[in-house]
Amino acid sequence: MTTVLFVHGTGVREPGYGESLERVREGLRPLRPDVAVTPCYWGGRAGSALRSGGLSVPGYGSARDVPGAEPDGTDGDVELWGLLYLDPLFELRLLAPESGPRPELAPGAVPPGEALSAAALALGGDDRLRELLDAAGIGAEFAGAVAAVLTSPDGRRFLRSPAAADGAEELARAFTAEAVRRRTGSEGAPPALDGAARDAAVDRARALLPGGDAGAGTHRGPVTRRIGRLAGRLALGLASAQAVKRRSALTDAAHPAAGDVLLYLARGEALRETVAEAVRAAEPPVVLLAHSLGGIASLDLLATRDLPQVELLVTVGSQAPFLYELGALPGLEHGVPLPARVPRWINVYDRRDLLGYVGAGVFPGRVEDVALDGRQPFPLAHSAYFGNPELYRLLAAELP
Incomplete structure (x- = not known):
């Protein structure tokens, strides 16, 4: 054998x-x-x-962390996911700035954000989506990720904004990126997460949300034009002062x-x-x-x-x-x-x-x-x- x-x-x-x-x-x-x-x-x-318990590391143990493109566009897509894994809500923030006009609704109409939120909370009932999430390695984390995105200040602002009317794709990516963030931060072996399986789960979640049946990629342009500016802010957020403050945890x-x-x-x-x-x-x-x-x-x-x-x-x-x-x-x-x-x-x-x-x-x-x-x-x-x-x-x- x-x-x-x-x-x-x-x-x-x-x-x-x-x-x-x-x-x-x-x-x-x-x-x-x-x-x-x-x-x-x-x-x-x-x-x-x-072997000496970290005696060689200055201040070790004194400041522990508290848990808290190719022609087909695949390179740009992967880079987008790289940013989303760092900050799952960044697209929602870009689409819904701090201030902006509220959409005017017809009498008796349900605000788009309410319909999105209700549909998002029901995603866990779809058998096909559960299968795809399990195949992507994030099935156990998805429900918590949905709740976290919907209840976050950025998520609530997005749902109140005009962007919610056609934001099913960005919301589906936010849910999935938050689930991946939770999975990669958990104990155990480094996750072997397949990008194609992730994309299939996003497509299914998007299709189940109001306005999400128009097709993937239709609203990405305005967001990706601002990715460069956001990347600079993310880099600043990883400044050396934080690295020094968290040296024990980083060493571990x-x-x-x-x-x-x-x-x-x-x-x-x-x-x-x-x-x-x-x-x-x-x-x-x-x-x-x-x-x-x-x-x-x-x-x-x-x-x-x-x-x-x-x-x-x-x-x-x-x-x-x-x-x-x-x-x-x-x-x-x-x-x-x-x-x-x-x-x-x-x-x-x-x-x-x-x-x-x-x-x-x-x-x-x-x-x-x-x-x-x-x-x-x-x-x-x-x-x-x-x-x-x-x-x-x-x-x-x-x-x-």
Whole structure:
């Protein structure tokens, strides 16, 4: 039986790794039930930690946070979602400024905002929308997101404004972006959210709202012309004073990922040995499915040790080719060809994943680069591979 060893990336710890492992199993099970997906968890044993309790970080623990384009336009759409994930209400604010005329209604007519609000609260009763939200990974968060948007000052102002008459699309995006914001801020593994599934959920929600059956994209123009100005204000909102104030929380959030990389580049043997032990314990033929830093370590291991059990290496969102080009890949100096012991290698990347690199140029004839599109902005693009059905179709066809 073929064994797929899932080697995780930087910053991953339990219980997040177990959730990611199960996601991979669920993705492959319908396509290749003959394959065993087994763990290769190195974060607990070979991952980084603040071993002196953060003594090296100035003021650590004293100021903790209180929880509180392409021709088809896809690049612009993804950038729009990047802004919405930061601020789900920004389109509603742009469409409904602080002051403006109230719409005049015919006697007995229901204000557009009231009809929108009532329809929005009923969205949870649509079976098809629930299916699409679950497929997008935000089903559990959507009802709370709707309530939060409708009751926010910006949401209430929008519903009272003339923009509410044709604002179904923007409102549907606000609900969805708020749900994603809640999902990405929750405990557990980084969400593998697929952009196409998200878009399908938005389209369904829009169609269920009054005035939303005119078609997607009809009201986006006036908003996107002002995105540049808003982006500047968002950048100012992330000023260094806030970063200093929140340094403890930022350190806690960032050090596992950055620390794992630094520790591996300085002393990577423990990680490589963890992978080697998992290979030796697995039933051959073995496939290494390795994400991010796990791909670096797996390539290093195969370049420096004879592991004939491994018949295929699949790196996903990996920096191994980039490190090799920099001369920083521990197991192989730049200019030295990939040893013959390295098995067939497939390298999966997303052009929006700023941590995913291609290898065919630096390892000619030894690696096959495969592009996938998760339709997510960075950094969600770095984990979206494992929510993309295309990855599992690729694996099903290529696994021994």
